Amino acid sequence: MPTDGLPEALHVTTDEQLRAVSNLTRHRIMAVIRFEPATITQIAERVGLAKGSSSYHVRLLERAGLVKVVRTRKVRGVTERYYGMAARSIVLPDPGEGGPDMLMRHAVADLEAAPADSERHVRMAHLRLTDEQFAELGARLQALADEYRELSDPSLPDTSLVFALFHPAPHAQAGGESR
Template sequence: MPEKNADHEAAETPEPKVRTLDSRSLRGLAHPLRIQLLRALRMSGPATASQLAERLGESSGATSYHLRQLAAHGFIEEAPERGKGRERWWKAAHDGTRLDDSLTLDDNPETRGAAEVFLAEIMKIHAQELTSWLGESVDWSPAWRRSSDLSDFSLRLTAEQTHELVHRLHELINSYRDLPPAENPDDVETVRIHTHAFPRRSEA
């Protein structure tokens, strides 16, 4: 890892701005197109409804409506610095979203249903991204192919140990947000990292 100066060394790695969902905001987000729109704004930066419609294969009317709903629930906000015409530019208000596990067991069936929609869409996105990478990996350099990873592990852990492991993985990943600029910016790409951790009963 490149050397950092003393002042940089002492500074803590900035945490990403994450929105923790409550029952109301979850119900406002739990629509496949809204999740896709929010993801697009987080991944690619500010955009208009027309640009997002073209990118996602939707009508601009549909994207406009769902963008307004996302804004009403505080997930996105206008980007006036980008707006030079009549059409609004939108940007994500947070870097990520966190789902509290209690919402999957909420007394309100609408909230439980929204949690199921949200989680199903996230799983779908992960599967799509992996499928796209496998199909496109031949077009990437040997260095990038060597640097990619598709692994799974089975460990014997308690719930507390698993929680600790997930927390430490997140800390390690977030520490890479604070790296000094690369010597050659052309070598830098957006890297997607998925983590999944869940218990599985032993087969008889």
């Protein structure tokens, strides 16, 4: 879907929006319409849901302002609605101390659901960085993701890029020994 004219980001600020994006099924629906609008029937087929369930989840996303009808067309007297994202990206609030990070939970669920024999690049690196290096790396990762998002071709299969740059909780040390 051409994203011209869409706001760059929609910040999730309400409880209704947070509940809407916290559901894995709705997360997957948003992934289906991220680049190309789709009807309820198309969404149901791509996500593997019954049409009624798909309609229910899309209505919740629409009511929360996360998706919208981007075009309609008449088919044998029935108006077919095509749904698309309300913004190019969705920005979630900081989960807060001890709160679940829904974005990372959804990313892990998507990774687990991906075909085991598909090509993937999953790495974890432990770094020791100054505050300046931490900020610079975060900005470079975001710029790289933005650069490749601009190159996205809706005719190609989906690819997900997820990164998390964070300071982990300190490890508890038993009896002064480090593990």
